Amino acid sequence: MATGSARQARIGARVPAEVYETLCRAAELSGATVNQFLVQSALEKAQAVIEREEVIRLSPRDWSWLLELMENPPEPNARLKAAARRYKKAMQDDAGTSFDWTP
Structure with missing residues (x-):
């Protein structure tokens, strides 16, 4: 049951140093923290996958x-x-x- 504040969950991942550096650079270039960048990127990808599976597109x-x-x-x-x-x-x-x- 949700209370007055929004419920949150934690996501963690271990990645090679090169991947982390790339993510840090991309986050910095977009003006976000690494966590913000990861969450936003993952959310965009998740929404695209869901849309691809649930939406029928016609010409x-x-x-x-x-x-x-x-x-x-x-x-x-x-x-x-x-x-x-x-x-x-x-x-x-x-x-x-x-x-x-x-x-």
């Missing part, structure tokens, strides 16, 4: 194509109808296997 052409399909979907073909039947059957079969305990 304007692909977006138009998708929007058109959503607004005017094609009639379902035989394979889609068969898949829908299989799905309904699976959902009915699963409904009977749920744990239903009453005292």
Whole structure:
């Protein structure tokens, strides 16, 4: 449970001297402490990784194509109808296997 102040956690890492020197130089050039530089850099990278995994990007052409399909979907073909039947059957079969305990 959070209190009035923000909760914080500690992160530590051991790195070779050359890596540390590079990080120190970069931090100094950006006007930050090494810790500030590391946290900001790691946060930017983490946000990029999360965005890459969670966001779908479409070209304007692909977006138009998708929007058109959503607004005017094609009639379902035989394979889609068969898949829908299989799905309904699976959902009915699963409904009977749920744990239903009453005292």
